[in-house]
Amino acid sequence: MDKLVIEGPTRIKGEVVISGSKNASLPIMAASLLSDGKSLIKGVPALRDVTTMIKILKALGVKVASSGNNIEIDPNNYKGNVAAYECVSTMRASICVLGPLLAKHKYAKVSLPGGCVIGPRPINIHLKGLRALGAEIEVEHGYLIAKTKGLKGATIYLGGPFGSSVLATANVMMAATLAKGKTIIEHAACEPEVVDLAEFLIKMGAKIKGHKTQTIEIEGVKSLHGAEHKVIPDRIEAGTFILAACATKGDVLIKGAQVAHLRALLDTLREAGALITIKPDKSIRVRAARRLNPVDITTLTYPGFPTDLQAQMMALMSVAKGITIITEKIYPERFMHIGELNRMGAEISLEGASAIINGVSSLSGAEVMASDLRASAALVIGALIANGKTEISRIYHLDRGYKDMEKKLSKLGAKIKRVKNK
Numbered sequence: 349m350d351k352l353v354i355e356g357p358t359r360i361k362g363e364v365v366i367s368g369s370k371n372a373s374l375p376i377m378a379a380s381l382l383s384d385g386k387s388l389i390k391g392v393p394a395l396r397d398v399t400t401m402i403k404i405l406k407a408l409g410v411k412v413a414s415s416g417n418n419i420e421i422d423p424n425n426y427k428g429n430v431a432a433y434e435c436v437s438t439m440r441a442s443i444c445v446l447g448p449l450l451a452k453h454k455y456a457k458v459s460l461p462g463g464c465v466i467g468p469r470p471i472n473i474h475l476k477g478l479r480a481l482g483a484e485i486e487v488e489h490g491y492l493i494a495k496t497k498g499l500k501g502a503t504i505y506l507g508g509p510f511g512s513s514v515l516a517t518a519n520v521m522m523a524a525t526l527a528k529g530k531t532i533i534e535h536a537a538c539e540p541e542v543v544d545l546a547e548f549l550i551k552m553g554a555k556i557k558g559h560k561t562q563t564i565e566i567e568g569v570k571s572l573h574g575a576e577h578k579v580i581p582d583r584i585e586a587g588t589f590i591l592a593a594c595a596t597k598g599d600v601l602i603k604g605a606q607v608a609h610l611r612a613l614l615d616t617l618r619e620a621g622a623l624i625t626i627k628p629d630k631s632i633r634v635r636a637a638r639r640l641n642p643v644d645i646t647t648l649t650y651p652g653f654p655t656d657l658q659a660q661m662m663a664l665m666s667v668a669k670g671i672t673i674i675t676e677k678i679y680p681e682r683f684m685h686i687g688e689l690n691r692m693g694a695e696i697s698l699e700g701a702s703a704i705i706n707g708v709s710s711l712s713g714a715e716v717m718a719s720d721l722r723a724s725a726a727l728v729i730g731a732l733i734a735n736g737k738t739e740i741s742r743i744y745h746l747d748r749g750y751k752d753m754e755k756k757l758s759k760l761g762a763k764i765k766r767v768k769n770k
């Protein structure tokens with residue numbers, strides 16, 4: 349297993365170009381299963397999760413060819429309808445093939461995802477939505493077996509205990525494109541990745557309205573065709589570099605991100621004292637001349653502060669000038685990074701779903717372990733601030749979601765290297 353070795357502290361400086369969004373790419377790749385022709389998806393980051401999705405599509409009999417960041421998906425005459433445990437267990441987003449397979453074949457067998465380190469991640473909302481469209485779904489031997497005599501449009505409330513669900517909205521929206529009649533999804537997720545998926549489906553011939561709002565209307569069509577689409581930039585990668593720039597008191601120009609997708613983060617950081625300017629070409633210059641002031645945050649569904657930046661924000665606030673409270677409303681157990689940040693000298697305690705962070709003046713390098721994708725990014729930020737050497741093990745988590753993280757940070761002046769563990 350590879351490790352990252354980072355020598356801190358470093359002020360990161362320079363320019364970084366943001367890659368295409370992982371969480372937009374995965375459902376869009378799954379959506380291509382709905383069509384009868386080839387789709388070309390551009391800007392897809394070459395990440396481990398994308399490779400897993402390619403593996404799932406190929407196992408279904410779909411032809412997939414990738415060149416650089418472009419992926420061509422040809423679902424013509426694919427016959428498969430099974431997504432096996434070996435893929436689904438490594439990537440929960442595999443669940444988003446369920447809706448398309450069911451709509452296309454009237455049958456799908458998809459492994460249940462199983463446990464997750466960021467807390468329980470049930471799929472009851474996905475099942476509720478698909479059942480409302482006329483699917484019968486049972487669990488047998490660890491697999492969801494979904495069947496239908498033909499999906500029919502329905503009005504469905506998709507809210508759950510933590511608000512809307514991104515991939516449940518994606519699954520139901522995809523299935524509804526080929527259902528008979530009109531579907532209305534109430535309390536739909538409006539994350540930019542859901543909007544991007546809707547825009548891809550519309551290019552494929554789907555009839556969708558309201559996809560930037562909490563009420564999405566889908567008028568079913570008989571068939572969909574292939575389409576060409578460029579995925580949106582990765583707002584979480586952009587946010588991670590923005591937070592790293594603030595934490596290291598750096599000066600970084602973030603290129604290729606969409607400012608509108610980052611509003612909650614940028615406003616919070618301005619409030620904390622960061623200097624953020626938007627250039628005429630829409631690149632974002634982030635500077636922090638000094639330690640930031642504490643700002644309490646609560647993670648919420650979009651356009652609220654994203655849970656996928658909570659851990660990285662905590663790394664930044666671990667060296668703020670005072671006490672910060674970070675409340676997690678999406679995954680109340682997503683706090684595995686606290687213990688590791690504390691090993692680096694942070695002072696963070698947990699009360700229920702709120703972390704109380706007593707800002708310290710500096711962190712110190714240590715051997716730490718990544719527990720999930722965004723926790724890994726928080727440890728990287730911690731290591732950039734810390735005095736001395738930090739070794740982060742289980743870095744494969746980072747590779748699931750960040751394209752060339754260490755190369756991009758090296759270019760910004762970080763002393764970071766990947767070490768192969770024998």
Ligand code: EPU
Pocket residue numbers: 371372374440441468469470471472473474475508509510511512513514515516541655656678679680721722749
């Ligand atoms: N939930 C349910 N029942 C369901 C589905 C979700 O109770 O059937 C709960 C979840 O347990 C959670 C909340 O609803 O408490 C929201 O989960 P959501 O379904 O929105 O999450 P997701 O669609 O499975 C996507 C991203 C996650 C991101 C969340 C929230 C992808 C591939 N994954 O997951 O990204 O945290 O939305 O924004 O798009 C990451 O990239 O690190 C990551 C975990």
